[in-house]
Amino acid sequence: MPTASLTEYLFFSGLLFAIGLSGVIIRRNIIVIxxxxxxxxxAASLTLVAFTRANTGDTNLPDYDGQMLVFFIITVAAAExxxxxxxxxxxxxxxxxxxxxxxxxxxx
Amino acid sequence: MPSPLFYIFAILMLAGGVCVVSLKNPVSSAMGxxxxxxxxxxxxxxxxxxxxxxxxxxxxxxxxxxxxIFIIMLLDLKKEENKTxxxxxxxxxxxxxxxxxxxxxxxxxxxxxxxTKLDLKAAEASxxxxxxxxxxxxxxxxxxxRTSLKAGTLPDxxxxxxxxxxxxxxxxxxxxxxxxxxxxxxVALSKKLHGGSAPATDTRxxxxxxxxxxxxxxxxxx
Numbered sequence: 001m002p003t004a005s006l007t008e009y010l011f012f013s014g015l016l017f018a019i020g021l022s023g024v025i026i027r028r029n030i031i032v033i034x035x036x037x038x039x040x041x042x043a044a045s046l047t048l049v050a051f052t053r054a055n056t057g058d059t060n061l062p063d064y065d066g067q068m069l070v071f072f073i074i075t076v077a078a079a080e081x082x083x084x085x086x087x088x089x090x091x092x093x094x095x096x097x098x099x100x101x102x103x104x105x106x107x108x
Numbered sequence: 109m110p111s112p113l114f115y116i117f118a119i120l121m122l123a124g125g126v127c128v129v130s131l132k133n134p135v136s137s138a139m140g141x142x143x144x145x146x147x148x149x150x151x152x153x154x155x156x157x158x159x160x161x162x163x164x165x166x167x168x169x170x171x172x173x174x175x176x177i178f179i180i181m182l183l184d185l186k187k188e189e190n191k192t193x194x195x196x197x198x199x200x201x202x203x204x205x206x207x208x209x210x211x212x213x214x215x216x217x218x219x220x221x222x223x224t225k226l227d228l229k230a231a232e233a234s235x236x237x238x239x240x241x242x243x244x245x246x247x248x249x250x251x252x253x254r255t256s257l258k259a260g261t262l263p264d265x266x267x268x269x270x271x272x273x274x275x276x277x278x279x280x281x282x283x284x285x286x287x288x289x290x291x292x293x294x295v296a297l298s299k300k301l302h303g304g305s306a307p308a309t310d311t312r313x314x315x316x317x318x319x320x321x322x323x324x325x326x327x328x329x330x
Contacts, residue, residue, distance in 0.1 A: 004114040006221045009151070012118040014212045016144070018205035019125035026129060026193060026201035031180060032137050039125055039141065042148050042168065045160070053155040054221050060231035061262075062156055064271050068279075070160050071268070074167050075283050079290035081172050085179045086297035092183050099191065 009050035016043035030091075030098045034084055041077055045070045114154060121147030134180045138173055145169040156226065158264045232257035239270065 020043060023036030052066030092098055124147060127140025145168045152161035232254055240251040253270065256263035272280055 004111065004154075006223065007216050007219050008114070008118075009155070010219065011212070011216055012121065012151075014216075015122055015209065016125050016148075018208050019122065019129060021208060022201040022205040023125075023129035025204060026198055028191060028193065029134060029185065031176065031183075031185070032128070032134055035128055035137060035141050035176060038168070038172065039128060039144060042145060042164070045164075046148055046151060049152050049155050049157045049160055053157065053223055056224055056226065059234050060227045061267065062226070064267055067157055067160055067268060068271055068276050070157075071163065071272070072279060072283060074160075074163055076286065078167055078172060079287055081175060083290050083293050083297070085175055086294045089179060089182070090297050098183060098185060101191075 006050055006054045010047060013043045013046040013050065016040075016046070028099050028101055030088055030100055030103070031085075033100070034081075034088070038077065038081065041073065045073050048073075111154075114151070117147045117150040117154070119147075120144075121151065123147075134185050135177065138177050138180060141176070142169050142173050145173070155223075156262055156264070158262075159268050226262065228257045228260055228262065238274075 017040050020036045020040035023039065024033050027033050027036065048066045048070050052063045055063040055066075057063060088098060091103070095103065097103065121144050124140045124142070124144025127143065128137045131137050131140060145164060149161045149164040149169070152164055235254065235257075239253055240248050241254060242248065242250045250258070251266075253263045253266045256266065
């Protein structure tokens with residue numbers, strides 16, 4: 001059975017990215033917004049891996065440079081989530097809310 | 109017609125994403141997120157990226173989501189569930205991603221590339237000489253990468269390790285520093301500021317204070 005083509009992988013990861021984007025726009029809870037950002041990041045990594053598999057080149061192996069990039073993305077995302085959630089906890093401690101409707105200190 | 113497994117996992121991934129956006133309870137959102145990550149990991153494994161797929165499950169679905177669920181439980185977000193979203197916000201949240209998808213469609217029409225089957229024997233022959241090779245005179249043996257490729261399996265982890273510790277050695281060390289900095293940052297952020305709890309302890313009070321003009325009062329004193 002043939003495998004799916006590059007186009008299909010790109011399309012589905014693009015759809016996942018769009019879903020994440022809509023979550024960032026629609027949702028009002030800062031933690032859920034953060035989760036949707038992670039979803040967009042994961043969709044982008046899927047695109048990268050699809051391209052590494054498509055570009056086999058002369059070596060007949062997947063292009064591992066792209067997978068290295070995904071490796072670093074995952075590492076940085078882990079660090080980012082740790083710091084981001086610490087900031088959210090500090091914010092909740094100060095304001096007792098995680099709704100972006102109530103977090104308007106920088107407005108005006 | 110591609111393998112049905114591709115569609116099963118792609119739909120699992122998208123369904124998880126829709127769950128994250130549409131479910132009101134943050135814990136349900138987190139569960140949808142785990143579903144989505146499992147789907148992504150399966151798709152990555154379908155792309156011969158076994159290491160990255162495993163990493164996706166271990167780091168994202170394992171570590172990061174546990175952290176998220178822990179914070180959701182810690183902050184007790186139940187009371188904010190029954191907020192309604194403005195109609196205009198939902199319209200924007202549907203319209204902007206839809207625009208993105210519309211832009212994507214013609215781009216994808218121009219991409220026409222099928223995945224070629226990996227020829228592992230040829231890959232073994234084209235490996236650089238820096239990867240140890242069987243040589244009777246010099247007394248060297250085949251490296252793990254070469255033996256796996258000759259046996260017809262893709263040594264994914266070995267190849268990633270090979271480039272991680274040669275070509276990408278400096279970025280690897282920089283990432284190590286980054287992880288250290290973020291650890292220290294987390295500790296510094298979670299440290300209780302002296303003087304006990306923040307001034308506003310009541311939710312209603314915090315909201316009124318946040319809406320009023322004197323914002324500095326709400327922030328913790330240092």
